[in-house]
Every structure is written in C-alpha cells, then in structure tokens.
Amino acid sequence: MEKAHKYIAENRGRFIEELFEVLRIPSISAQSEHKPDMVRCAEYLAQIIAAAGADRADVLPTEGNPVVYAEKIVDPAARTVLVYGHYDVMPEDPRGEWRTEPFEPVIKDGRIWGRGADDDKGQLFIHIKAFEAMCATGTLPCNVKFMLEGEEEIGSPSLYDFCRKNKKMLAADIILVSDTSMLGADTPSITAGLRGLTYMEVEVVGPNKDLHSGLFGGAVANPANVLTRLVASLVDGEGRVTIPGFYDDVRELTAAERKAFNKAPFSLSDYKKALDIAAVEGEAGYTTLERTGIRPSLDVNGIWGGYIEEGTKTVIPSRASAKISMRLVPDQDWKKIGKLFEKHFRSIAPKSVKVNVKCLHGGAPYVSPTDTAAYRAAEHAVSDVFGKKPLPFYSGGSIPIISGFESILGIKSILLGFGLAKDAIHSPNESFGLDMFDKGLAAIPLFYKYFAQ
C-alpha cells in the first residue's frame, strides 16, 4: 500500500478542499427547509466518487433523502466491502455558541472546524479518498460498494426500506463504518458495541388557552408544572429508569465481563475537568464507563413551555412539551421500550391534564464480534498506523441502522471510527483533528489489504 500512501500524501491539499465543499452544504436532515441541500450534497458526493474511479455512482431516490450508491467490482471472486456513511448533519443550534461559522469550515490548531467535520462528512471522506488512492495506484484488492445516506441523524427512516429493496445490489462480506470515536489518539480502539435508541416526544395539555397565573394560579393544573413532575419521576433517586419493564431485557454482564470492561483507560478527574462539572451522576452501582457502555439511560433532549423570552409574563401555559430519548443496551427492543414509555407516561398523568405521546424514531443496540476476519483486519491496520493494538470498546452512542443491516442484509459491521471525544459532535464548535484524518487515510488501505488476504 505504499503507492496508495504516496498518492494520498501528494493529493492531500486537494482532498481537504473537496471536503470543505461538502462541509459548506448545510445538509441538516431534521429541518425540512434543507431538503434542497440534501440533494445538492448527495450529488456532489456521487460526482467525486465517480471521479475517484467507481464503475457507477448514483443518487438513488428514497421516500426521504436520497442515498448515494457507488461500486467498483475488481474481481467477482474477491471479497466485497460495503462502506456506509451519512452525509446529513445535526442542526447547528445553539448557533450563538459557535466561535466560527458552522457551515464555513476553517483549519485552526491542526483541526478542521465546522458542522460535520467529524460526524460524519469528515469520516466518510476518508473512505472516498482512500478508495481514490487505491484506484489511482492500481492497489484496490477488494470490491467496494458505497452506501451514503442523508437521514442518519433522524433515525434512517428510509434506509431500512432501501436495504430491503436492494439486497442483491448491497451484497457484501462486511460493512465498514467510520462514524464513531476512539478512546484517544494514544489509545486506539474499535467500537464493539453501540447502544440502541428510542426517541419520544411528550406534550402535556391543560386549559384550552394560556391563563393569567394570578387569576388561576393554585386552582388549575399548570401543564409546565405537571410536565416537570412527570418527567422527573421517570428516573428515581438511584438513577434508575422507573418505567415498568424497562430493565426486563437488559443483558447483565458477569463479574468477569464487568472487570474486563472496566480495564479501558479512564480518568474520572480528567472527565469531570473536561466537562467542567463537580460530580458525575448516574445509575447507582455502576462506573461511568459502564453507565454509557452497558447500561441504558434516559435523557431530556429538549423541554419547552410558556413564556421563554426576555423579561416576565405571568401566564399558566396551555401546554408544555419535552423531547426525551432513551439509550438502550442488548437485548432491549426499541419499539417495545417506546410502547412501555407511552403506556407508563399516560398512566402517571393526572386527570387534570391530557397528554400526547409519540415515538419519533429509534433503533436497536448492536454488538460487533471481535473474532472475525474483518475485525482482525481492522485491528491489524490500526496497529500498523497507531503503533498500538486497539481496544474493543462499547460506545454509549447509537447508529440505529447498524442492527438493521444485520437483520435485513445479514451483514455484520466493523465500526472503525477515527473521531475523538474532543471533536464535540452534535455540539457547537464541532471539529476533526487533521492527525486523525491522516491516520484514517493511512489505515483504510491497510484494512483492505489485510481483509483481502
């Protein structure tokens, strides 16, 4: 792969320029006003994959945002790698906290700053450019397929159906995904587990209009007060979710498994310092690593009701809402959890209000086996580039579609991500280290080499 590495070194400036073109497109899947940006982003990606050497590179329609599908078949007898990534990004909100423009990328302090710099435009770009380098130098040892979607951040609603309808086209030996993080630049890791997700929205409805809080205060149930009561009750004093049945399907690790799990390098004082918090908080009886790696959780992602502008308004709001998501672990079923949540939330609402509950999206947890040829190839590639054997790691995050790939296509995924915690994905001032970008570009061709053997 030396030829490919040389090609990469010679063309790196152009790679960054092309990546910046992609980062400038505000492809926010959660906001319908950005529909045209989704198409524009997909078309640009198809164009550069075609230019990189693909036999075909198409923008395929779905019920939602289009999928970029591309492939290059070097030898029908060779192994086939299906690269998955997503070109949609999170909203930039809260806009005021960005130090640079979210959709005008800049390089500073050896990092690319901008929404999507890591998640996932920066990471998927590594695959496109590693592919280009192998094509250009005649060193591509596997067949390659690309499937880049535009709805990962909203739960991949169209991709399940896309997979069902295109099983043959998508046939592969492994799915390769760079949409996760490593433990550290000095502590390389491969993600061996992902949590699942159930994302709900609840609304508490009280009186038929906003009321004067003096004339009615104390006599009418205030939907905002009731909402705080209901939401607060979803987690008990021990940090456990109170929804009946919530833990029924949680796979409990053995003492030996937990011991092994906690061997990952972790400093609680560094963790608290990085977040500027005086104390962590979570389920009693578990470590911080366990709380995000092997235990489910429940978080309010948004809450709103009443007067939230400058100054004061003495009002009892007619309604108040919250977005609440739960991270799930094997073997929790995200649809079942959504139903349990809804049933419980309705059951605890007092007679004085009405509640509306809906499930916005979700996905199953995923566990990646570490005893496969693909995992070993990834391990080998990372060892070569980072100089250390990577640790298998259970991430607290979710990529719901990954378990969908397994159930629909029957293909396992390798989660070989090059992000780091400091990349601040989903937050203001997202960034991606050029060092990790370069290491990714170096590692991917090696993965192909080892996987082909």
Add this chain to the structure above:
Amino acid sequence: MEKAHKYIAENRGRFIEELFEVLRIPSISAQSEHKPDMVRCAEYLAQIIAAAGADRADVLPTEGNPVVYAEKIVDPAARTVLVYGHYDVMPEDPRGEWRTEPFEPVIKDGRIWGRGADDDKGQLFIHIKAFEAMCATGTLPCNVKFMLEGEEEIGSPSLYDFCRKNKKMLAADIILVSDTSMLGADTPSITAGLRGLTYMEVEVVGPNKDLHSGLFGGAVANPANVLTRLVASLVDGEGRVTIPGFYDDVRELTAAERKAFNKAPFSLSDYKKALDIAAVEGEAGYTTLERTGIRPSLDVNGIWGGYIEEGTKTVIPSRASAKISMRLVPDQDWKKIGKLFEKHFRSIAPKSVKVNVKCLHGGAPYVSPTDTAAYRAAEHAVSDVFGKKPLPFYSGGSIPIISGFESILGIKSILLGFGLAKDAIHSPNESFGLDMFDKGLAAIPLFYKYFAQ
C-alpha cells in the same frame, strides 16, 4: 350625571376610534425593542387627556418607561381622585393562536378584540372618557389626577421611585383603579383583595457545552432532567409549596371568614367546562375560590432547555431554565419569599450542577377595606348601573404597585374593574365586551358624584 351620560352616548363612536389608536401601539414593556412604542403610547394618551379638559397633561420621564401625569383641580376644597392605570401590555406570544392581529383591534360579536382591549388600555380609557364627559358638561364634582404608567406588566420598577419623588403632586383622597375583573356581568363585584407576587428565574448549568446524549447519557447530570426534578419538588403531592418558611406569614382565615368567602357565586362545572379540563388541581383542603383568593401558589410561567425545534436532536443541553412565580397572600413579604426561594433552590441542587437564581420582580398583597366612603361610592355607582349590589371579591391576581401606593403615598385604592374572566387577559385573543365598556362609562361619573357628597 344625565348630561355626562348624554355626552357619552353622543360621542361613543369617536371614543372607540381613539381607543383603537391606542390599541394599535404595541407597547410591550417586557421587550426592549418596543421602547419607542412606549413613548408613542404615553404621548398619545397625554394628548387626549389634555384635549379632554385637563389643566395639565405631561409625559414625565422615569428610569424606565415614562409616566403620563395629568390633573384638573376644580376646587381645592373638593375631594381628589387619583386615577391609576397602565398603558403597557403583555407580549402577544404565542402569536400563532390569535384569530385576529393582536395589534389591529376589531369589533366582533359585541366585543373589542386585541392585546390590551381589557388589560389595561380598554379599562383606563373608560376613565379618560368619563373625565372628558364630565368636563364637557360641567359636571365634574371632584379634583382629578391621572397617573398612567408603562411598566405594570413588569412589576412597576420605576413607579415606586416616581411616587417617592412626587408625593405632593400625587396627593389625593383615594386612588381609583380599573385593572381587575368582576365575577360576572350579572354578578357585579368590587375587588377587595389582591395577591402579591414574587417572580423568579432559575438556571441549571451542567457540562460546559451541549453533549452527545449517546456518548454521555447516563453518566453526566443532564441539566434539563435536573431542572424538572428541582422544579417538581417545589410543590408536594398535597399541592403545598415545599419551600421552608413559605407559609409562616400566611394569614389563616377563621371558619366564619372562610364560610363568608365561599358564598361568592361559583360553579365548578362551568369553570372546568370554560377551561376544557377534566379536573381542577390545587392545595388540599381548600376550595377553588380559596385557592386563588386567600392561598398562595407557585407556577412555572416558562421553561426551556435543549433542542426545541422540529424533529430530533440527541443532545444533553449544557443548561436549562425556568421562570417561576409565586402568588402571595397577606401577610407574606415578597422579598422575604424571594430569599427563601433562592436559599431553598440552591440547597436542593445536586453537586453535579450549578444553579443561578434571580428575582425578576414582585409586589406585596393588598386588602381593600369595604367600610370607607370611597368603597361605598363605588358600591352605589355599580348598584345603579348593574341593578345589583356588588360583592366584595378577593382576586387571585396581583397589582404589586397598589400596596406600594399605600406604603409610599399613604393612600388606599378602590379596585373597580370592569373586566370579565372571558376577556382572556395575558392570553391570545384578549377582548373586552362593549357592554362592560359602556357600563364602566356609566358608572364612573356616578362614582364621582357619590364620592363628592
């Protein structure tokens, strides 16, 4: 007063036109962008009071929005009435729920629709026009002073100082205020009590940036979750506020007083039907009338944090906030309650977050005696116009400055309001019945007549 009544009948069309001019000015005191509208509104009011026959009518500056001060001295030996009202209005939010433009008044179904139609532009207009009618017909039997402020909806921060500095100018035998409601068009009432108010804003601050709820969920205190927990805990299962010392100064009524208080006509089923709620909710052991009339309360007026736009964002917000106000009854001290709130809120916050607490404004509760010449004059005037003796009524609302008038100026207030519950003050689709407007115009000259005797 027949002459004055005749004048009113002949000029009513013009009165409405002039009122509409006032209603068109978006004089929202809570929002600083409306500063120029405050001045415009004050100047217009001064102009029409001058035209109505005042000796002087000035727009006087304060630290905040200006005060309209006007007077007509008919006889230094005659009784003097100081009319108080406010020309500022509540924000129109939530805008989407208005069926007409909030600042483009229209008449429909015998009602004036628009922000301020009742509170308080419509009601203060009654006084300006009754004054005009008495001046024009030579029937004004008292000296009259007007003090119209532009900060009532934000707690009258500048009026206290204005009163301190202008005691002599404001000297009067009684303050007459129309900024309250009657029990019903068929159940006239005079407000004999107002609750006080302490308005707080709290902020819960967690990690130094918004976090990915997958990577951190379950291991880091989520400020939105913590906020719901803290706010929910402020009221217990019996509807009682849990802040230590909160009830210490609450004046408990005797069994006889409570019995008398509950004699006011009230239908719980009509009340629930009007609000479209299945059940009321409040402090255990008290009736709905008592809960708003003689008991304190705590309401969330606004709550916000995290992602509140369309769709989903898997984020742990860095901070979450709430606006919380408490209605107070005699003899609670609003500043003391603010301090108790702050101390308690800080004490219940877990180590995993920081909290910010501030008091935005407040005011003392007020009780109006019913055995004075002014109360009897009001009672007589209302009896003449409504054909029924008005009931003294304890409103749940607050006009914090009223108790300020008593302590600073040493003058009692008569709360002779012509609003009705259906006017939806502070809510979308505020309106004011033309029948009540007309009855107000008829009653005010009679008040002057009886009060002068």
